[in-house]
Amino acid sequence: MTEWRRWVAPLGWLALLLAACLGMAQLEGAFRWIEPDSRQVIYDRAAFLTLLGRHLTVVGVAAVLAILVGVGAAVAVTRERGRDFLPLVSQLASMGQTFPPVAVLALAVPVLGFGTLPxxxxxxxxxxxxxxxxxxAGILGIDPAVREAARGMGMSGAQILRQVDLPLAAPVILAGIRTSVTINIATAAIGATVGASNLGDPIISGIVNGNTAYVVQGALLIGLLAISVDSLFARLTPTSAR
Structure with missing residues (x-):
């Protein structure tokens, strides 16, 4: 019973998200209050459930790639042969986040074209x-004595990585993935400006047409999605790493 209760919050937020996607039209009266002079107040150029699926796909693909590249690069520079590149990898990762996503899109669209890829x-x-x-932080924070004990047991470098480093660092790594995914759920909305249809569509359409109701609908669904995913990660992340 206790284990089941841990999942009540994520499932509750997910149910609320799906209810909002399927029942947005039922809230027309509330949105009419926000935009009393607009002829139409419920965004209907695409089903909200469809936009949600596209949004999750874009964020999911980007997250998988970021995990493969980020964890792989970090692991490589914590090995003996790659330690000289540790500062470089840290700086490059920092530059990636300080560079505005809008600027990345502006540079990527001429090369990759409009759509989901940019x-x-x-x-x-x-x-x-x-x-x-x-x-x-997770790998470098492991007590060196633990690795020495593993070597004393005859473990190879690969075995130490798989059976010692990654399991011990997993809670901290998962916390980083949680932050990355949650941030990108909101950031993905700008994809609507380059033809990547997702939950950003109502927001961009609302801004262009001066329809605040559309903006609220898109922002509401993105917010619910972010809370749902963050709540899920909270149940997967040990308390000590939250």
Missing amino acids: IIVALLLYGLLPIVRNTL
């Missing part, structure tokens, strides 16, 4: 820093 590139760069930083 926003995936932007989210990948923007989401690397928390993953790289936490992976480095």
Whole structure:
């Protein structure tokens, strides 16, 4: 029973998100109060559930790539042969987040064209820093005596990585992934400006047409999605790493 209660919050937020996607039209009266002079107050150019699926796909693909690149790079520079590159990797990851996603899109669109690919590139760069930083902190924070004990047991470098470093650093790494994904859920909305249809569509459409109701609808769903995902990670992350 206790284990089941841990999942009440994530499932509750997810249910609320799905209810909002499917029942947005039922809130027309409330949105009419926000935009009393608009002919239409419920965004209907695409189903909200469809936009949610596209949003999750973009964020999910970017997250998988960021995890592979970020964790892989951090692990490589914590090995004996790669330690000289540790400052370089840290600086490159920091630059990726300080570079505005809008600027990344502006540079990527002429090369990659309009659509989903440019926003995936932007989210990948923007989401690397928390993953790289936490992976480095997790691995470098392991007591050297633990590794020495593993070597004394005859473990190879690969075995120490798989059976000692990554398991012990996992809670800190997961916390970095949690931060990266949660940030990118909101950042992905700008993809609507380059033809990557997602939950940013109502927001951009609302801004262009001066319809605040559209903006609120998109922001509400993105907020619920971010809370749902963050709540899920909170249940997966040990208390000590939260």
